[in-house]
Amino acid sequence: MAAKWIELVTGSLAEKKRYRQYKARIGQLPPSHRAAAEAVERYLMYAGGIVGGDDLVRMYGDLVELFEQAAAQGTGVRDIVGDDPVEFVETFVANYSEGSWISKERRRLTEAIARAEGSPQPTARPEAPEGTEPS
């Protein structure tokens, strides 16, 4: 009962717990991978635009797994993120943007255009015959 009430205020406790576990796993990575994962995480936090708690936790889970696998296989950080880390992160974050503000705005735009399409529209005007001035 009390836990439910607290979750209303703070968000899901289970999500918070999983998030802390992911943070701990990032802390276990080799220094280079840890530094890179933390840099990506920082970027996601400020520029990711993800607002849904479950999306966020899922995203961190996938991020941790990527760096853990790469570290286990001996893949260097440059080979993980490529020549353009921003491009990589943007591709990565696109998978979790369902709950982001931009997705809501995209839906709103699509719906607004559909409504506008249903409103009375001007009919196409026939072209004026040659030599006459439009009145």
Place this chain on the structure above:
Amino acid sequence: MTEMLKGTLEGIVLALLAVAPAYGYEITARLREQGFSDIAEGTVYALLVRIEQRGLVDVERLPSQLGPPRKVYTLNERGRDYLEEFWRTWSFLTERLGQLHEGGR
């Protein structure tokens, strides 16, 4: 990575998975063998997350001697349909672009 390559990478990865199931690192390695040397492992990983979310592959976690369990991706029925659609689009594009290229000479 050019935008053109980015747009086709999904089809390329599905085509690789149509040959045999694979885990992420294998897919990146195969892409590199075939000359796609600029592709970052993270980009391939992000793409695999996406095709998993869209239900184009079945995923199984297999234990690995190298650290954490690995996800093995297998193309499923839906993925096969999607890949066929990709090849149809590809044929259309190559045909039309070929004609434009010839016409421009």
